[in-house]
Amino acid sequence: MTFEPEELRQSRTDLADTLKTLRKRAGITQTRLAQRCNMSQTKISNIEGAKLTPSLVDVELILRALKAPSDLASQVAALARTANTEWQDVWSQRRTGLEKKQNELAGFERSSTEFRYFLLSMVTGLLATPDYVRASLAHISGDHSKAIARKLERQSVLYDTSKRFTFILTEQAVRWPFLPAPAMAMQIDRLASISLLPNIRLGVIPFDAHVPVGPLNTFTIYDARIATVETQTGAMIFRDRRDVSAYLDEFAAYEGFALFGEKCRERLSEWANQCRS
Incomplete structure (x- = not known):
């Protein structure tokens, strides 16, 4: 799974789009991801729809559940920190x-x-x-x-x-x-x-x-x-x-x-x- 760093733009909408794209590339549903993260499917849906800005802890749980490589995880975590500011x-x-x-x-x-x-x-x-x-x-x-x-x-x-x-x-x-x-x-x-x-x-x-x-x-x-x-x-x-x-x-x-x-x-x-x- 790859994702170009330049695509990680600094905005809440882009964070939502990034997490949604990563989940789809991993080939799992929102329901399955929610189970892995001990979250509700509604919360995952709201995060991916940019209705809810996830905390850094939420993002870290999602990235671990998606088995994102460490370099990509660091980039997305930085994006999450910006989205929370x-x-x-x-x-x-x-x-x-x-x-x-x-x-x-x-x-x-x-x-x-x-x-x-x-x-x-x-x-x-x-x-x-x-x-x-x-x-x-x-x-x-x-x-x-x-x-x-x-x-x-x-x-x-x-x-x-x-x-x-x-x-x-x-x-x-x-x-x-x-x-x-x-x-x-x-x-x-x-x-x-x-x-x-x-x-x-x-x-x-x-x-x-x-x-x-x-x-x-x-x-x-x-x-x-x-x-x-x-x-x-x-x-x-x-x-x-x-x-x-x-x-x-x-x-x-x-x-x-x-x-x-x-x-x-x-x-x-x-x-x-x-x-x-």
């Missing part, structure tokens, strides 16, 4: 409406129970005051009243005690002068207040801490299945388990340098008072 550029988001992005995030929040946020340079919308939310969109032209309202509406998820949140903010994220000093003091007070909720752990990494690793991006992890990484021009969405695991490990490292509980609130109070003075 999504790029969302800011210009497309603005064209389709910023409230659409808010609805997508709300969907992640509905379907997840454990959340980890590493905030490098700004406060996330879930923790933001209305003034901060408005300021975060002020540089984008147009009427964003719907997106602002949706951002604030999403904050209700913080009070769902069936969900657990861990927020880690650098001192820069907390203190960046995004608003006038009195409004920044209110924003920092909000962080301290939210840290008292029973299902939330909120920590800060102050500048006077020794942190021998250098973060590059803000990122969020939903359960252990999705990681979103923000850049200046968009966001990457990772679903491959190896990528998500890498961000879980990075988050755990930052947890070890953060101040939580009363120590965190003491720092927040100090920074808020400095804004007021």
